[in-house]
Amino acid sequence: MKIVIIGSGLAGLSAGYRLCKSNEVIVFERDPDIGGMAASYCLEHSGKKYFIERYYHHIFRSDSELLTLIKELGLEKKMLWLEAKNAYFVDGKNYPMSTPFEILHFKPLSTLDLVKLGLLVFRIRLIKDTTPYDRIKAKDWILDTAGKSVYENFFAPLMKSKFGDNADSVSAAWLIGRVKIRSDRGKEGEKLGYMRGGFNSLVEALAGEITVNGGEIRTGREVTEIVIKDNAVQGVVTGGEFIACDAVISTVEPVVLDAITGGKLGTLHETLRDIRYQGTACALIGLDVRLMKNGNYWLNIKADVPFGAVIEHTNYVPFEDYGEHLVYVTSYFQNEKSTLWTQKEEDVIESYMKGLERMFPEFSRSRVRWTKLYRRIDTAPVYEKGYLEKVLPFAAGPYGLYLAGMFSSTNYPERSMNGSVKAGFESAELLMKEKEIKSK
Numbered sequence: 343m344k345i346v347i348i349g350s351g352l353a354g355l356s357a358g359y360r361l362c363k364s365n366e367v368i369v370f371e372r373d374p375d376i377g378g379m380a381a382s383y384c385l386e387h388s389g390k391k392y393f394i395e396r397y398y399h400h401i402f403r404s405d406s407e408l409l410t411l412i413k414e415l416g417l418e419k420k421m422l423w424l425e426a427k428n429a430y431f432v433d434g435k436n437y438p439m440s441t442p443f444e445i446l447h448f449k450p451l452s453t454l455d456l457v458k459l460g461l462l463v464f465r466i467r468l469i470k471d472t473t474p475y476d477r478i479k480a481k482d483w484i485l486d487t488a489g490k491s492v493y494e495n496f497f498a499p500l501m502k503s504k505f506g507d508n509a510d511s512v513s514a515a516w517l518i519g520r521v522k523i524r525s526d527r528g529k530e531g532e533k534l535g536y537m538r539g540g541f542n543s544l545v546e547a548l549a550g551e552i553t554v555n556g557g558e559i560r561t562g563r564e565v566t567e568i569v570i571k572d573n574a575v576q577g578v579v580t581g582g583e584f585i586a587c588d589a590v591i592s593t594v595e596p597v598v599l600d601a602i603t604g605g606k607l608g609t610l611h612e613t614l615r616d617i618r619y620q621g622t623a624c625a626l627i628g629l630d631v632r633l634m635k636n637g638n639y640w641l642n643i644k645a646d647v648p649f650g651a652v653i654e655h656t657n658y659v660p661f662e663d664y665g666e667h668l669v670y671v672t673s674y675f676q677n678e679k680s681t682l683w684t685q686k687e688e689d690v691i692e693s694y695m696k697g698l699e700r701m702f703p704e705f706s707r708s709r710v711r712w713t714k715l716y717r718r719i720d721t722a723p724v725y726e727k728g729y730l731e732k733v734l735p736f737a738a739g740p741y742g743l744y745l746a747g748m749f750s751s752t753n754y755p756e757r758s759m760n761g762s763v764k765a766g767f768e769s770a771e772l773l774m775k776e777k778e779i780k781s782k
């Protein structure tokens with residue numbers, strides 16, 4: 343059976359990996375590189391090449407499908423579980439937030455508010471099923487359970503930096519999922535997973551498996567149409583060429599899927615148009631000195647700067663692996679009207695530099711070796727109240743059309759590499775099952 347996969351992110355590559363041994367697989371990728379949001383830069387320092395993700399990435403111990411895949415590909419020895427120091431920058435001061443003890447001594451909250459916060463986290467950890475919370479706004483739920491001060495002084499800036507103007511409409515299910523995963527830490531703090539050499543090794547290993555089994559990955563090839571006739575997939579159009587196939591797995595943003603199927607997905611059409619995505623403008627800065635001398639990896643921010651977090655990668659993964667200090671400065675943005683999307687690259691970098699100067703008086707541009715900016719408009723669905731009804735099925739309706747990606751059930755209430763790997767596997771398994779049924 344000939345299968346076309348649209349998109350070479352982790353969902354597409356995982357589906358291709360599952361299918362390539364018994365099928366003819368072709369992956370079409372619009373970008374010049376593979377990996378989608380998990381793609382990396384290949385940089386060089388002192389004549390030594392290294393890979394570093396364009397968007398900061400790490401994994402959690404609960405990412406079971408991803409960890410199993412890493413093992414299956416023989417990459418387990420690359421896994422590192424490293425301490426990651428977190429802090430919250432509030433009104434010019436840094437508050438360490440790595441251990442439960444530190445969180446419970448967060449000065450901007452009163453003792454009573456800290457008790458309320460502690461009880462809220464405890465309550466969240468007892469929640470097994472987030473479904474009932476999908477219909478409640480996170481803001482309302484926090485106000486009801488922990489009060490105004492906990493909301494305004496703790497959660498609101500974090501939610502604002504993640505969802506901007508959409509923060510007020512985000513579901514409590516998303517918040518609960520997020521707090522659950524981030525509060526899963528021992529007395530000594532949080533250990534996060536990373537692959538030595540970066541997640542590029544995973545992307546390359548998956549791509550290698552596809553090609554070694556006779557599959558193809560064609561980059562710089564945007565699919566402009568999925569051809570559907572008599573309610574069955576016939577093939578795709580890319581670069582003006584029709585490629586016939588028996589099945590398609592699409593991993594692209596819902597609104598793009600709607601466009602390339604000509605709005606023909608019946609009942610899904612409205613939902614595809616209704617799912618909102620947001621973008622991320624993420625700068626990576628190479629420095630010859632540490633930015634956060636206190637060793638922070640992740641700094642959340644409540645301050646008047648145009649970004650929501652500063653992430654010092656080399657305060658987490660050994661500096662020796664790179665030979666230079668690597669810092670991400672990042673912000674989500676809500677739509678194509680945002681200046682983070684419309685401004686020239688150098689202007690976004692300039693605004694981030696000014697923000698760093700305001701936050702870190704000892705920061706000097708003379709220590710900056712290089713900067714890079716990666717911007718995409720389709721980096722995460724906005725998990726608004728009621729989002730569960732919009733989660734897309736793995737089978738899209740027409741025979742032979744399957745869907746896997748950030749919009750899948752495996753990625754709700756929080757999208758992740760694990761969720762996309764799982765979505766890729768589930769779509770591939772469904773496809774094989776339906777093929778078997780048809781051939782009987």
Ligand SMILES: Cc1cc2nc3c(=O)[nH]c(=O)nc-3n(C[C@H](O)[C@H](O)[C@H](O)COP(=O)(O)OP(=O)(O)OC[C@H]3O[C@@H](n4cnc5c(N)ncnc54)[C@H](O)[C@@H]3O)c2cc1C
Binds near residue numbers: 398622759
């Ligand atoms: C800033 C940021 C930080 C993150 N941090 C983490 C983290 O720490 N841990 C974690 O687990 N996850 C993290 N994620 C999420 C993770 O990167 C994603 O969930 C996952 O990589 C998504 O994979 P995907 O295959 O579903 O989608 P994508 O990676 O978006 O892949 C879709 C692919 O389809 C291609 N495409 C689109 N349209 C077409 C077309 N018409 N024709 C051909 N190709 C097309 C795109 O170019 C893209 O390559 C982060 C994401 C961001 C943005």
